[in-house]
Amino acid sequence: MRMSESEGPGEMDLRPLSARSVVLSLLLGTHPPELPVRDLLRAVEPLGVAGSTLRAALSRMVAAGDLRSTDAVYRLSDRLLERQRRQDIAVHPETRPWDGDWEMTVVTATGRGPAERAELRGRLTALRLAELREGVWLRPANLLRPRPNELGAVARHFTTRPEESARQLAWNLWPLESWAKTAEALLARIDATADPPADRFTVLAAVVRHLLADPVLPPELLPADWPGPALRAEYTTRRRELIAAVLGNPT
Numbered sequence: 001m002r003m004s005e006s007e008g009p010g011e012m013d014l015r016p017l018s019a020r021s022v023v024l025s026l027l028l029g030t031h032p033p034e035l036p037v038r039d040l041l042r043a044v045e046p047l048g049v050a051g052s053t054l055r056a057a058l059s060r061m062v063a064a065g066d067l068r069s070t071d072a073v074y075r076l077s078d079r080l081l082e083r084q085r086r087q088d089i090a091v092h093p094e095t096r097p098w099d100g101d102w103e104m105t106v107v108t109a110t111g112r113g114p115a116e117r118a119e120l121r122g123r124l125t126a127l128r129l130a131e132l133r134e135g136v137w138l139r140p141a142n143l144l145r146p147r148p149n150e151l152g153a154v155a156r157h158f159t160t161r162p163e164e165s166a167r168q169l170a171w172n173l174w175p176l177e178s179w180a181k182t183a184e185a186l187l188a189r190i191d192a193t194a195d196p197p198a199d200r201f202t203v204l205a206a207v208v209r210h211l212l213a214d215p216v217l218p219p220e221l222l223p224a225d226w227p228g229p230a231l232r233a234e235y236t237t238r239r240r241e242l243i244a245a246v247l248g249n250p251t
Contacts, residue, residue: 014206017198019049019057024066025201027076028084029243034075043246047198086126089145090211091232098142098218100166101159107135109154120155123148128215130173138173140166142218170221182210183227190234200242207235 017025022044027033035043037058044054058074061067067074076084105124112120121131127145129137141159151157162169170176189203214228222228 014202017047017202017205019044019053020061020066021205022047022049022201023054023057023061023074024080025205026243026246027067027074028080028087029239032075033081033084034073035247037072037074039247040074042248043243046196046246047201086212087208090208090214091235093214093216094144095142095216095218096144098140098220100161101141102162102166103129103139103141104158104160105129105137105151105155106158107137107155112154123151124155126212130215132173138162138169139215140170140218140221143216167221170215170217174215174217176215176217176223179210179213180223180227183214183231186210187227187231187234190231190238197242197246200238204235204239204242207231211235 015021023040026040026043027035037055040058041051041054045051058067058069062069062074065077066080068077069075105127107120109120124131124137127139127147128143129139132138138160147157186203186207190200190207195203211228211232216228219226
């Protein structure tokens with residue numbers, strides 16, 4: 001997963017949070033992902049979201065199938081529960097010792113339209129695979145995560161060992177130095193605890209997006225002082241503190 005064209009090395013993808021984004025950020029970071037409307041109202045006030053704006057956003061999100069509501073308690077829909085699961089995995093990926101094997105996925109389906117091809121690319125990228133050439137995707141076999149069953153209808157999966165240097169191949173497939181520079185910039189910014197809550201939520205959202213682009217490679221394939229683990233640890237601590245603060249709970 002490569003960074004967007006607009007995000008260069010060391011640049012942070014900071015996007016202002018809408019009322020919908022604030023609600024999702026709160027619920028995606030809460031386990032179980034549900035909050036009474038009174039807690040949501042209290043939480044969004046320091047983030048600059050008015051109560052009327054929040055209620056309108058909640059109504060739209062229920063209508064769109066993003067949220068479910070029972071007795072003034074809002075919870076994530078099944079679809080967004082899957083997003084929370086992916087986000088949790090992005091922050092805390094499961095790995096195993098690497099023995100030198102690589103995963104290889106070869107797309108075998110033909111005759112797909114642009115939308116179907118884009119959807120498949122998104123699924124493969126979400127699995128932290130990188131495209132070696134059109135239809136051929138790779139990564140070191142050190143990552144534990146389920147594969148969507150529907151991929152079996154459009155692709156075949158293999159285990160392989162490239163003859164070329166594994167480290168060089170990894171550096172060709174992923175922009176590791178650029179990712180590390182942006183991660184270091186985010187680490188510096190996330191430590192700015194004096195920022196107002198809205199800015200801190202914006203930075204945390206940018207950290208999640210960046211962690212989704214971390215290939216989670218074996219340590220021996222990474223540059224020295226890789227900032228991935230530090231960014232994950234700092235994010236976990238700062239998010240817990242921020243959500244506790246806006247919800248009025250002790251950390």
